[in-house]
Amino acid sequence: MLLWLVKWQKKKQDINSKKDTEGMTQDEILLDSFERQAQTERERSATSELYTKLKTGGTLTEEEIAYLKEHDPEALAEYEKAQTEKKAYENALKNCRTKEDVQRLKLNRMGSFAAQAKGIASNPYIPKDKKVVLMQRLNNEVCMIRDACTFHYRQCRRK
Numbered sequence: 001m002l003l004w005l006v007k008w009q010k011k012k013q014d015i016n017s018k019k020d021t022e023g024m025t026q027d028e029i030l031l032d033s034f035e036r037q038a039q040t041e042r043e044r045s046a047t048s049e050l051y052t053k054l055k056t057g058g059t060l061t062e063e064e065i066a067y068l069k070e071h072d073p074e075a076l077a078e079y080e081k082a083q084t085e086k087k088a089y090e091n092a093l094k095n096c097r098t099k100e101d102v103q104r105l106k107l108n109r110m111g112s113f114a115a116q117a118k119g120i121a122s123n124p125y126i127p128k129d130k131k132v133v134l135m136q137r138l139n140n141e142v143c144m145i146r147d148a149c150t151f152h153y154r155q156c157r158r159k
Contacts, residue, residue, distance in 0.1 A: 120138070
């Protein structure tokens with residue numbers, strides 16, 4: 001969906017650029033073309049970094065959330081769902097009294113992720129491309145849990 005939107009916007013820009021280049025010299029047209037290519041590359045790089053953050057369970061800035069709200073609301077909904085799950089897990093970690101409780105909570109959560117992954121992988125009715133998407137979501141959740149545990153351990157060491 002996002003790729004289609006980017007292609008459509010690029011096509012609109014190309015149509016508009018033909019109108020804008022009237023009355024420009026060849027050097028100005030070439031310079032304008034290079035500037036547009038550089039701008040497109042910067043946008044691609046920023047978008048790529050954003051989706052990498054999403055895949056690894058990173059925390060997004062307000063600008064990135066606004067970008068997702070405008071360009072990819074489905075990804076934003078998944079991110080918000082993952083954030084609420086992370087907060088719930090962090091609260092559960094705070095309620096743990098011993099290291100064994102923390103380990104038990106983490107193992108239970110990871111066990112449920114492993115069971116979900118096995119269910120996805122062994123289901124013959126799910127197409128491969130859908131399996132990849134589901135596994136990436138699961139990986140995102142695992143990364144968030146890992147980050148929450150790391151943060152919790154660091155907090156405990158400071159006390």
